[in-house]
Every structure is written in C-alpha cells, then in structure tokens.
Amino acid sequence: MKKIVLLVDVQNIYYTTRDAYGQHFDYNRFWERATANRQVVKAIAYAVDRGDEKQRQFQTILRAIGFEVKLKPFIKRADGSAKGDWDVGITLDAMEYAKHADLLVLVSGDGDFALLVDRVRHDFGIPVEVYGVPGFTAFALINAATEYVPVESDLLLGSPGRT
Incomplete structure (x- = not known):
C-alpha cells in the first residue's frame, strides 16, 4: 500500500472553487x-484564522476527516491589503x-509550488x-506534477448527483 502525504492550501481551494463554480470543495469526497487503497502518513490543511465560529466549526470538520489543521493569523495591513498565505509552511x-512517503498529494493552484x-x-x-x-491552476504547476487532477463537479459540495 502506498504511503501518502496530503497537503491542502485551504485558502487557495476555497477561493478558486468559489470563483470558478460558486461552490465549496468537498473535503470528504x-x-x-x-x-483510496493508500496509507496516510500525514495530512495537513493550512488555513488562515479569522477567529469566527463558522471557521472553527469548519476546522473541526477537517480534523474529524483526518487532517491536522495548521492556522496562521489573518493580517490586515494598514493599506487595506491582507496577508495570510502558507507557501513557506507548506514547502x-x-x-x-x-521522505517518509511514496506519494505527495498537493491541493492548490498556486504556481509558486x-x-x-x-x-x-x-x-x-x-x-x-x-x-x-481548471483555469485557476498555474500551467507551471500542472506541468511540474506527475499527475494533475482537475477539481470539478465531483469534488464540489452541492453538485448535481451528489448527496
């Protein structure tokens, strides 16, 4: 059985599924x-902590699925821009x-990866x-991957035919 590491860029997948489909990513699916037919060595979901109750509930769901949740505080700059990416932490x-796995699974469209x-x-x-x-994943990232799996309707909550 392949040993795998799962790393999820929560902010990236949230905004890209919202912008592309107006729906949320289905973490259970x-x-x-x-x-499937793989042994999880480590599974981490990287998120920004804004301190609200809805977000805490979401983080609890991620933990129940099997993810370790790593949080970084949301930083709002004086100029109104925001900072909260996990690129260095994920890297x-x-x-x-x-080094402990046979496969790395990365969920993100960020070309920096x-x-x-x-x-x-x-x-x-x-x-x-x-x-x-698709359309929100950098070509450089797609080309670097061994396999690119498009996040489409079968990986979205509330998609037709999904329960």
Missing part, C-alpha cells in the same frame, strides 16, 4: 478519492514528510499529484 512540511513539486520529485524520487481548479 477528496479524502475518499485521494486515500517546509512537504520537504519534511515527503511548481518549484517545490520539481524538488520533491527530484530529491525524493516520488510522484506528486496536484489537485487544482
């Missing part, structure tokens, strides 16, 4: 698909846990599956 964890995917494939000799929303 994703877990079923990504972990460090990928490099740490990939193309270099990480290349490095994991080269340094650890393991494949990398990337889940991302």
